[in-house]
Amino acid sequence: MSTTQSFAGRFVSGLGDLLLRYQSGIRRMQWMMIAAYVALLVVPLALPLPGGSDYIWNNLARFVQFVFWGVWWPFVILGTALVGRFWCGLLCPEGALSEFASERGAGRAIPSWMKWSGWPVVAFISTTIYGQLTSIYQYPKPAALLLGGSTLAAMVVGARYGKAKRVWCRFLCPVSGVFGTVSKVAPLHFRVESDAWKRSSPAEAAGVNCAPLIPIKTMQGSSACHMCGRCSGHRGAIRLAWRKPAADIVFGSGRMAARWDTILIIPILLGLVPAALHWTASGAFQAMRTWLVERCVELGLMWPLSLRLPWWLLTNYPSVNDVMNVVDAVSLLAFVALGAFTSSVLFLLPLVAATTILRRTRKVVHHLAQAMIPLATSSLFCGLLALTTSQLRSDGINLPGVDAARGALVVVAGLWSVGLFFRISSVYCRSINRRIIATAPIAMAVAAFSATWLFMFLGG
Known part of the structure; x- marks a missing residue:
């Protein structure tokens, strides 16, 4: 060393x-x-709702909006991935x-x-x-x-x-599932050394209250660990330590991944969330909404177009010309469902095919799906960063190069995910040829996903 x-x-x-x-x-x-x-x-x-002449620096409501959604949410995700x-x-x-x-x-x-x-x-x-x-x-x-x-x-x-x-x-x-998933790429964790634990005397160690209810003696990885530091040095076996980024995914808790972990990564973080964050700028959403409006008019159903529900059910702020009707809501629900379905088809089919190529059971899909965590994390962060940039741009502040940087981040994360997939495949198969063949379909899926983001950032 x-x-x-x-x-x-x-x-x-x-x-x-x-x-x-x-x-x-x-x-x-x-x-x-x-x-x-x-x-x-x-x-x-x-406070009254902000008007067109209100900015982040002169309106408290706008400032709070920026702090919550422009700073806190995206950068907590980034911080979790980093530390x-x-x-x-x-x-x-x-x-x-x-x-x-x-x-x-x-x-x-x-x-x-x-x-x-x-x-x-x-x-x-x-x-x-x-x-x-x-x-x-x-x-x-x-x-x-x-x-x-x-x-x-x-x-x-x-x-x-x-x-x-x-x-x-x-x-x-x-958000505990999201934080736990994102934290698997972090280079820091509280490491448990089992040999040191066995050598230590229980009588010499003070008790530790692990608030998130983790069995710290057998803790693998850090996805559930809150990094509070209360167990640091316990029995001379637990220390905050460096690790290779994403090592937990390949050799640690990633091997224990189950169905809900895969659901969170594939249809949700790679499908539903991007759709939910970008529906207002989507031509597909507008096409779906237009089709529904036309069907309602043809059938003489006006209430889905005119009914206003309370603000705690649907957006209803007529004073600033922002009202969501039933057709808008149905279109939104259909659009995010389509996003989840599309990502499921795009990624799950190659994952299932990989298990066949590697000659493993379908349960291995959940471990292989963990390879998509870097891509899902970058997608989530870049999507949330749109909240930051859009608020700044509405106030006349443009950050040069931010869209190119977001696109580059997604591409790099995609390459990382493909590399992780290849590494995980080594756990289940020694044949290089089989591993390459198994990785090729998921690489194409990652390329298609990344290209969509690049078009959104640079071409849309």
């Missing part, structure tokens, strides 16, 4: 120990985040409040239905679609309802189940 590598290893290990040493300071920082979070949710509710789930363990207001409520709550046993592995995916789909139907990125009321409602639910769950735990974060949080 080189001197530089040794220094880097000691540095991050020491950083983990600092997190353990300053847990009280982290708690105070969390309460500061909670205060800022509540203020950003509540204050805009008392892991430190946001969850150190800064997240929702997680901190849930644990606070759990410390003082009933401490009941967690019911079996709550442990269903599909809840985070279902919750993420629901909140994503609901946010689009109510224009959460544009208006404070749906943002307060969705984010505030989620926080309230986290506190209720914490007050009822577990003791000083983050039951909500582990089993129900709408």
